[in-house]
Amino acid sequence: MVRLITRTLDMCATEAAESLLQSEETFSACLARINAIVLKPLLQSEPHEQKGKDNLKLLLLLNDCFHALWDLTEENHRTLKEKFSISPSLCLQDLYILWKGDLFLSVYIQYFVTFANCVVVQGFDQAAKNKSEFWKTHKTALKQFLADFTSETSIPVALHTVLHKPLRDHVQQYALILTRLSEAIGKSPDRELVTSAAKQYAKLQSFISQVLDEACLTKALWKSLGHKLTEWLCVPERRLLEDSKNLPVFASVGRTNRVLLFDDILVLIQGNNCQSFDLKLVWVDGSGSEKSAPENRHTIHIVTPEEAFFLSAKEPCMKAVWQWKLNQAVRQALNGKRDFPLWGEAREGSEPPVHRCFKYVFRAEGRFKNAAYEGEWYWGKPHGKGTLKWPDGRNHVGDFKEGLEHGFGICLVPLISEDRYDCYKCHWCEGKMRGYGICEYGNEMVYKGYFNDNLRQGFGILENPSAEQPFKYTGQWDNDKKNGYGVWDDKDRGERYIGIWQDDHRHGQGIVVTQSGVCYQRKFHVDKMVGSGILLLENDSVYEGNFTRDLTFVGKGKLTFSNGFTLEGTFSNKSGQGLQTQGILNTSSDQQDASITKVQLGLDEFPVEKRWQGIYDQFLGFLHSGCKEEMEESFTGFHIQTSKELRKSQEYLFCQRGPEDVSGKIEDVLEELVQHQEPESLQCYLQKAFKSSLHPLGKLLKALTFAFQATYSGIGANKHLLNMAQEEVKYYAKKIWELYQGLLHLALEQKGQPLAETEDGEKSDLSAYRLILPLILPCFYPELFMLYMLYHEKEDDLYCQGIVDLSLFPDIKLLEVLDVQKHLWPLKDLTLTNNQRRSLVKDKCFLSATECLQKLITTVDPREKLEILQKTYEEIETTVSRVVERDYKLPMDDLLPLLMYVVSRARIQHLGAEIHLIRDLMDPTNEGGMYDFLLTALESCYEHIQKDMRLHQRETWHMARDP
Template sequence: MDMGTAEGITSLLRAEETFSACLARIDSIILKPMLQAEPYDQKGKENFKLLLLLNDRFHALWDVTEDHHRALWQKFSTSTSFHIQDIYIIWKADLFLKHYIQYFTTFSNCVVVQSFDQAAKNKSEAWKHHKTALKQFLTDGIQETSVSLALHTILQKPIREHVQQYSLILTRLSEATGKQCPERDLITSAIKEYAKLQSFISQVLDEASLTKALWKSLGHKLTDALCLPERKLLEDSKNLPIFASTGRSDQVLLFNDALVLVQGSSFQSFDLKVLWVDATCGEKPAPELYSLRIITPEDTFFLSTKEPQIRAVWRWKLSQAVRQALNGKRDFPLWSKAGEGNEPPICRCFKHIFQMEGRLKNAAYEGEWCWGKPHGKGTLKWPDGRNHVGDFKEGLEHGFGICLIPRMSEDRFDCYKCHWFEGKMRGYGICEYGNEMVYKGYFKDDLRQGFGILEGTSAEHPFKYTGQWENDKKNGYGVWDNKNRGERYIGMWQDDHRHGEGIVVTQSGVCYQRTFHADKMVGSGILLLEDDSIYEGSFTEDLLFVGKGKLTFANGFTLEGTFSNKSGQGLQTQGVLNTSSDQLGDRMIKVQLGLNKFPVETRWRGIYDQFLGFVHSGCKEETEESFTGFHVQTSKELRKSQEYLCCQRGAEDVPGKMEDILEELVQHRELELLQCYLQKVLNSSLHPLGKLLKTLTLAFQATYSGTGANRHLLSMAQEEVKHYAKKIWEFYQGLLHLALEQKGHPLAEMEDAETSNLNAYGMILPLILPCFYPELFMLYMLYHEKEDDLYCQGIVDLSLFSDLKLLEFLDVQKHLWPLKDLTLTNNQRRSLIKDKCFLSATECLQKIITTVDPREKLEVLQKTYEEIESTVSRVVGKDYKLPMDDLLPLFMYVVSRASIQHLGAEIHLIRDLMNPTNEGGMYDFLLTALESCYEHIQKNIKLHHRETWQSSRDSRRL
């Protein structure tokens, strides 16, 4: 340690010793007596709390000084070498700065609210006794000063001078340290920080004095309303002339937390955290003025001046004050180059309670702001319990949001989880009403509009409506489930009433088609009863025949005339009974409802319109969520509470953004890529096509599952599935056209109707059929139930035959039997035939029930045929092409041994839904062969079986 360094350390040690003694005297002579008595008035108590805080800050400062003095003395007395770590004011500079800043901040607060003036009036005996001691701390020339001024001087001057002494000692220490010393930079840095501290102390004391003078100049009413210890005056229009537009104020005051416009004895205060300064405004109150536009959540006004320099100063001070208010701390020092050029952010987060009249009056908004308006994520709460959490844009709810609205006179809420557009619900949403109803569907202008599902979950009135909405009412095509009555209505609606053509299906199997007018049945209709009887005419809601009608019984008899039902007398009629048997049983079962009344193109327009609207908008990203539902990027906190209408959330391998989706469409145009791509996107609810499919699936299930599983609705369901495939292909083409257009690629040529239908059958139908298969196949099974019962009985009868007897019975040529080794015993031959005879073909045909795709079912038929032909080729020892006369008996054998349940339903599903390109080809031929086998088994097997056994019995008798 050189001589210069030693002198610096010695000076620091003496300074800390002297300063610590000074603080001890201030504590014993000033602070302790001053704080012995607590005032009784409210204002005095508030000032007393502030003085107590100042006392705490004082002792914290004293403690670090004592720690520093002890460390220096211990090191100085035991060692001749010093390190930078031994000087706390250097390596613990942050700690010292913090305590000095806290002390002078609190001291300035005391000055602002005149705490020292109040303390000087303290009538405590202990305080009176020590007042004379104040003179010991005062310099010559101001011995006769007031007590309040003496307190002000004593509690800040020694401490301020000590900071100056720190700077002098550190400067000398730096000069004594060699330039190459690595510790010199630390000393230089500390010198800069203590220089900033001196500036801070000067500025904060000046600021406090100016603020105190302001409160004295204003009336008591304004001072009481505005004066706060932490509030400091930054600028006054009386010092730097500026005025508010439209004569709003006599005085403009800029504080560290608010901008205040004073007019007479009243004022307006604007929180700086939600205040924006626009210096680029085009409009001005007057051409000769230089203005700043001030934007707040509830008001916009101008501050104007005639001097551009004054405008520039006000703009800078306003911007820096806003920035510091948002940061929650003042600059260090208060006014320095450190804050220059740092503009406050345009977008901020803050809480504000609206006061002015309007829809937001008394509402509290907490969240993101931009230019004085809620913009981004936020929460809006009203005193009556309403609140909205979600996205905002330019002051309005816009994007996804959750809104709670209390119900009148009920301790319940309506919860809306919806998409919003310019303050109103638009797009997809889920609404959980307080009356135990839930709506999942689309909105427009706060009203249910488009496709939606409304379900009542209360035990008293459970129901479900799936269909079209207009102006918040059921309008158009829809399905209503009355779960109490066990009924389903399928048909047209108008203003929440069944209106137009409709079908009613009951759990018991009874169904009818009728015209409705405002929920009342009008005109005649058709009623299909459980016993397969058909009534055509007029009937009541209780299904009682009235008026003219025709009843056709299951046996083909008809009763035509006038029907009536009188209480206690049962059904009465006057008419003609026709007992001629027309064998109408099959025709009656085949009666199908709804085909002519509800053209498939008119059903579920609400679903298609949503998709078309999305495509016509250009598939813009801002409209994507309102169509697809809640996007995967919706915040996790909101998603936790959400249910999704046909949305499966998870790790889906599909692009999340619309621009990526359109890009993939262009990249997968080739046929070999398109099939896999469509399969992937149709399984994703995040893709528009996948969303469309899942919504159609919901509509289909709502119509044809449960109560709707009625054989008389099969044709409606089957044509709907075909139409879905056409629409999805059509919409795929529309998306592709849009993608090519946006990418600037050559547009694809529009397909003709025939090509479009072929692509729908060949490309789309196999991919979407699994979604509808359970309900659709159930309808096929019910439709062909009687035929399949006959077929099953035929299979049971044929199972009684041994393999040899069955081959012989079916007239299969013996040279085609898979048995040549005649040396085997009879038992061995039977065993061989049972285990090996066309077993591979039988097992192959059984796979027809393992797939839902008609094309794959046809492939199973072809493989079965190939297995039969392969087996025969092995038997005859050469390639053998089966002629029709040989194929049908062998195919009959395989079908009988495969024992496929509901084979009639399988056959008709394949026939109805297979690709038209397969008509007339090999697949069509094999399907026709299967149909022949099926019909032969159900109609002729019993007769042949009986004749065979009768001939055998006669032969034995002879």
């Protein structure tokens, strides 16, 4: 059975090949005659005018396509002939029109498209006119191609017919051969293949008919239109698809009297003028839902980048045809090629995408006039990623929404008459900068902060790093001006202003800290100091009264010296005579030894809850929006993934993006908040969140860190600002805890779970101390501890001198000096060498407790420091229990001398700063407990060592005064 089918197939294939061989031989000879009689003469003309030259180019291109088709025919003929010379029987694989169908189709399509281009621009009419005498003498030669050729047949028609009819007939012959072959092979497995190929050649016939019909229709249009319109619109490749004269439709634009649909543009003709719309940027809506649509009409809404209008038909069938043709024309224009066949079933009914990518130059009045936009579109408006470029050099690269800049974008604005640009890397909303942004100005200044409606608004940092007048402002902005609380670094003068601003001027209470260590607090009015103030000198003298900007005392005032003396009176400064005063100098004995109170500035003038309000406002706005993702992007930093050019410029709040352990997607953040509510799990989660530059809480902490550093680092490291800094850190913890609870509340609400109970003020503060403060303190610790060291510098110096003196004593002698009871001395710990006496051995007693206490400086968390102190106490108690050979609970009388011994041997620098930091920042619930008791004991040791040194210094002073 298989052999029978195979034999039948071979017989049918052989018959088809014989027919094809004969057809190809006849067709090849026909092509040779056409080439000699028609094409060669057509190409011999030498036109001088531009139109003739353009026509010749088209004919040359047609000649190339013709020869490609002729070569393919010759090759097919030669191959078939060789096959028959080898064997009288052929198979399906020998039929090239079957197996190489795509090649045949593409060659014929290219030829007929080029031929149609010549028809559209009346190329054959022009050729006949140029060589009219030649064609008159060659009518006989043309006759052999045309059966119905008469003396009345025009030369252009003859040329038109000769150059397409034989080829069109040959395609029909291909389709006929394959159709007969399909019928002959019956139910063979290869029948589907042959049938499919026959259909393809039938479609090619349909394509040729449509191409020629469109060409003739377009040619007729150009003849009917005025010369001016034809010059504007006539392009060889352009085809007319529909004309409102043939299928009536009316446009709602101006006085439009004709609508033309081409394969690349839609044209509205108004008298001798016309409007054209590129089909790639035409959107078609036939729903008729627009309110402004004409009444009692079947309308199609047409949307273009700068204009929208309606096409109205009287009958629904007319509307349907126009809508279908418009959609297909737009889709094919977007694809960059026509369908095969032109209106084939394969694409029938499909609509073009509403999201597109294209380039367009705006012409209408407005912000975008003359700007070229290249990027994504949606319903006639830039929407998605794109680039705007203006002729004057401005350009914007980024996200667009409904025709406006919306989302992250980079905008370059050239400076007039300078080869510099202002570069805005910002979040945009409805065409204006809104949210966080980074602006690099052409004058080298840089702004990092928040915007609203193109103006700096909220928290921001403006810095001028240039050599001339370098400065840095960190603080609040309003309406593009410095307004509210802020910090100004004048690097040229070497001073820092911390205080209130109004309209770019220092206005209100302010603190000025200088590089030399001098600082003062005054009230300012439009950058000028008014009223009296307080001036703190480097030698710890304090002046209260009026003074000039160069720190000269003027008018009434009081000067308190570091030794306690006071000078109160009227001060003046006459040129060449120095500072003069009239007043009272108080040197009373009760004042001489009194230490100067360490003045703290800014506590009442700048309430902690009113500092850096701009940072919290952004987070609260994000929270109140329901934590929308687009709000989160503008809240602080950017994490949208865009093109390579944009990714290079994206920055998070004051930091580069690094590896993240916590997701930045807000839906993930809210989900994780719900999952981590238990204390241990929450602490671990928050620790990761604070380290992440993607997490909202991490971004908030980063902003607060930079604000804190801007205030208290460098010049701001002044002991008179300690209390300001300390209460600020505490408030950070409290505020972050409140904002965390707000996030959790929102997360639970969105999931429909029971809402967490809101903590009262006292309980919330405790949670902030216990959970938040230890996690955020490392960010502020370097600057904060420096302030503690400066504040307690004198006490620590006395303490260090005392430690040096005590370190000179051997262990036994020191225990004796400190009045440690002898039965508690760990004498067994003292291992002697041959040349040592027990009284000279040092640093052996209570060694484990000493090493434990030394770990106090290795941690930041006050709670961990207290745990180290407790561990030290336990080590002392363990040692004593071992010495007395029983459990021994140390009473205070025994603990203090032993602890003082351990402190003297631990030699911890800046112990006063450590003690006071622990006392100020420890959990309030520890007050009155064991930790409080041990910290009090440590304070007693510290103060006792200082007291001994003060007594020693006083005795030395009296001996020097009274020899």
